[in-house]
Amino acid sequence: MHDLIRRYGTGLTTLFCLLVAFWLLVLIILPNFSMLFESFFPYLPVADQGGPKDVFTLGNYEKILANPIETAWFGVPVTIPIHVNTFVDTVFFSALVTFMTLILAYPLAYFLAKVASPRSIPTLLLLLFIPMWVSEALRAFAWYIILTFNGPLNAALKALGIIDQSIRWQNGIVTSYDAIVIVLTYCYVLFMLFPIYTAITSLDTNQIEAAEDLGSPWWRTHWRVVIPHAKPGIASGCVMVFMLSAGSLLVPTVVGSTKANWFPQTIYTWFNDALDWNTGAAYSMIFLLVCIIFVILMMRLFKVKLSDIAR
Amino acid sequence: MSAGIDLENVCCDFGSFRAVDNASVSIRPGEFFSFLGPSGCGKTTILRMVSGFIEPTEGTIRIGGKDVKGTRPNQRPTALIFQNLALFPLMPIWENISFGLEVRGVDKATRRRRAEELLTLVDLPGAADKMVSQLSGGQKQRVAIARALAVEPQVMLLDEPLSALDLKLRQHMRAELRAIQKRTGVTFIYITHDQGEALAMSDRVGVMSQGRIQQIAAPRDIYDNPVNGFVASFVGENNIFEGEVGPVSDGMAGLSGPHGRFRARITPEAQGKQVRLYVRPEHTRLTGTAAAENSVEMEVTEVAFEGAFISVHGVAAGGKRLSAEVKNDGVTQVPEVGARVFATFDAARALLLPDANVRG
Numbered sequence: 001m002h003d004l005i006r007r008y009g010t011g012l013t014t015l016f017c018l019l020v021a022f023w024l025l026v027l028i029i030l031p032n033f034s035m036l037f038e039s040f041f042p043y044l045p046v047a048d049q050g051g052p053k054d055v056f057t058l059g060n061y062e063k064i065l066a067n068p069i070e071t072a073w074f075g076v077p078v079t080i081p082i083h084v085n086t087f088v089d090t091v092f093f094s095a096l097v098t099f100m101t102l103i104l105a106y107p108l109a110y111f112l113a114k115v116a117s118p119r120s121i122p123t124l125l126l127l128l129f130i131p132m133w134v135s136e137a138l139r140a141f142a143w144y145i146i147l148t149f150n151g152p153l154n155a156a157l158k159a160l161g162i163i164d165q166s167i168r169w170q171n172g173i174v175t176s177y178d179a180i181v182i183v184l185t186y187c188y189v190l191f192m193l194f195p196i197y198t199a200i201t202s203l204d205t206n207q208i209e210a211a212e213d214l215g216s217p218w219w220r221t222h223w224r225v226v227i228p229h230a231k232p233g234i235a236s237g238c239v240m241v242f243m244l245s246a247g248s249l250l251v252p253t254v255v256g257s258t259k260a261n262w263f264p265q266t267i268y269t270w271f272n273d274a275l276d277w278n279t280g281a282a283y284s285m286i287f288l289l290v291c292i293i294f295v296i297l298m299m300r301l302f303k304v305k306l307s308d309i310a311r
Numbered sequence: 312m313s314a315g316i317d318l319e320n321v322c323c324d325f326g327s328f329r330a331v332d333n334a335s336v337s338i339r340p341g342e343f344f345s346f347l348g349p350s351g352c353g354k355t356t357i358l359r360m361v362s363g364f365i366e367p368t369e370g371t372i373r374i375g376g377k378d379v380k381g382t383r384p385n386q387r388p389t390a391l392i393f394q395n396l397a398l399f400p401l402m403p404i405w406e407n408i409s410f411g412l413e414v415r416g417v418d419k420a421t422r423r424r425r426a427e428e429l430l431t432l433v434d435l436p437g438a439a440d441k442m443v444s445q446l447s448g449g450q451k452q453r454v455a456i457a458r459a460l461a462v463e464p465q466v467m468l469l470d471e472p473l474s475a476l477d478l479k480l481r482q483h484m485r486a487e488l489r490a491i492q493k494r495t496g497v498t499f500i501y502i503t504h505d506q507g508e509a510l511a512m513s514d515r516v517g518v519m520s521q522g523r524i525q526q527i528a529a530p531r532d533i534y535d536n537p538v539n540g541f542v543a544s545f546v547g548e549n550n551i552f553e554g555e556v557g558p559v560s561d562g563m564a565g566l567s568g569p570h571g572r573f574r575a576r577i578t579p580e581a582q583g584k585q586v587r588l589y590v591r592p593e594h595t596r597l598t599g600t601a602a603a604e605n606s607v608e609m610e611v612t613e614v615a616f617e618g619a620f621i622s623v624h625g626v627a628a629g630g631k632r633l634s635a636e637v638k639n640d641g642v643t644q645v646p647e648v649g650a651r652v653f654a655t656f657d658a659a660r661a662l663l664l665p666d667a668n669v670r671g
Binding site: 204207210211213216220225228 | 362363364383384385386389390391393394395397398399401402410411413414415458459461462
């Protein structure tokens with residue numbers, strides 16, 4: 001603090017502190033507290049607001065346990081409330097998206113950091129960035145067109161003789177979430193790539209060579225030397241991609257099938273269609289809390305510290 | 312088990328730049344061999360070719376008589392110690408040391424035991440469970456040596472491993488390295504730009520310049536009988552005189568130039584070439600009167616006390632800088648600054664040498 005004042009003067013330092021305080025307080029903490037507060041009160045007509053019915057309740061939270069349906073997970077039949085089912089699907093497929101981006105991004109990040117010649121790096125990074133100059137909405141619609149029944153993907157696969165019948169991609173082949181997983185993976189792969197790329201760049205190439213010199217095959221060098229070094233980058237990439245995917249509203253809305261429900265869509269329905277902001281707020285709180293717990297559990301499982309991610 | 316290494320006409324190009332030019336050398340099993348040269352002379356490239364990280368553009372490398380062309384570093388019986396050591400900072404010391412054994416599928420208990428044996432060998436017992444960051448520079452050095460020894464290499468390759476250490480530790484590790492080499496009998500190839508290191512540790516030294524091996528000989532020979540001006544100048548100090556060489560008889564020849572007429576030894580290889588006369592400061596005496604031959608008058612400009620000897624610098628006619636070492640034996644007279652003396656040397660101690668052996 002004294003250092004800041006000495007360097008920038010009292011005026012600028014006060015401005016910095018006020019801006020940070022405004023951002024934290026007004027843009028993050030207050031809205032969240034307001035949501036938390038709202039979530040404990042019932043949705044009432046204007047006339048009843050402030051009246052005897054406007055009392056503290058957990059009713060909004062209980063709604064998620066209503067409407068049980070019959071479904072099957074990996075062939076095992078289960079009876080589960082419909083919104084909890086959506087919730088579980090969202091977390092599961094977001095984790096799958098995270099895994100897919102990791103599988104795609106790690107080799108690419110390693111290539112960029114250690115294999116590609118330094119002169120070609122700016123060009124390669126530019127090529128990776130260009131698609132990101134188009135808005136996420138347009139990219140989602142582009143994928144809608146690519147995956148559509150009479151679209152270019154089916155045409156190309158048929159022309160190559162890989163399939164003879166067009167596939168309804170949006171309905172899915174493996175699960176009804178195929179299209180969402182594909183497009184989310186595409187949208188967020190760079191959020192995985194860059195933290196890993198940065199982490200691997202800081203690895204001394206001599207360590208890779210030392211491992212090889214000691215007789216290590218390539219996979220063991222990655223397993224014992226490169227991946228442990230890149231772990232903080234991998235962890236922060238995973239947290240980012242997971243949270244972004246789980247929170248995505250646009251992609252599931254554009255490319256999702258009628259059978260694929262994403263939890264943010266459920267929340268959106270409460271806010272926008274039912275105009276029940278109280279229940280929407282309760283659902284948002286549950287979602288936020290469970291996602292944070294999930295991330296913390298995963299970090300425990302892979303022995304990642306919070307300070308590693310913040311680096 | 313140790314293996315010899317043969318380089319036969321090895322060349323290595325990086326684009327249009329020739330880093331190593333026609334290098335041939337036979338390193339014997341169990342030998343401590345040093346490549347000595349300034350930075351950029353190609354010595355590290357030779358090391359990386361032997362370890363397998365670079366393929367030679369031309370020529371053959373044999374390890375233990377076997378051509379290793381196309382063999383990856385992880386399949387060669389060599390172990391490289393990197394200049395920055397390249398220890399694995401995320402593994403404890405014992406896992407660092409036994410990494411090569413882990414790769415070979417050795418079980419954990421054996422690995423652990425072997426790591427502790429090696430730590431004892433490099434005089435660092437009890438460090439098995441420490442992390443790399445907890446060790447000092449010299450200790451890391453020992454761990455790097457232990458890690459390389461763990462895979463029982465037939466050849467150890469060392470890329471200026473002592474350059475990051477302070478002077479005292481460096482001198483200690485020199486002796487240590489030499490002792491470990493003798494104990495294990497492994498062939499050591501040592502890369503350095505420090506002539507003291509190369510001369511003190513090696514069985515033989517290869518002096519390199521601009522991608523070429525200039526001379527391969529025992530340390531003593533390198534110093535006393537350098538084959539050309541580069542080797543003479545890189546390894547030690549010299550007084551150098553230019554001139555025209557006269558007829559040769561009995562391995563001696565005359566040289567007449569701007570500083571007078573001299574007589575010195577000449578090797579058969581130097582005959583017929585442009586040569587200069589090289590004589591070491593410790594072989595240069597200072598006398599009050601001119602000797603019968605090989606005497607140059609100079610004015611003393613600086614007298615530096617070095618302990619065992621006194622280094623006297625002076626300027627001869629035409630601004631020629633000369634130096635001589637006077638023994639601090641209490642008998643030999645030390646001239647004062649400004650005195651006019653004669654720098655004199657024996658013909659048998661002076662050499663007529665061509666310049667460095669470069670391409671073109």
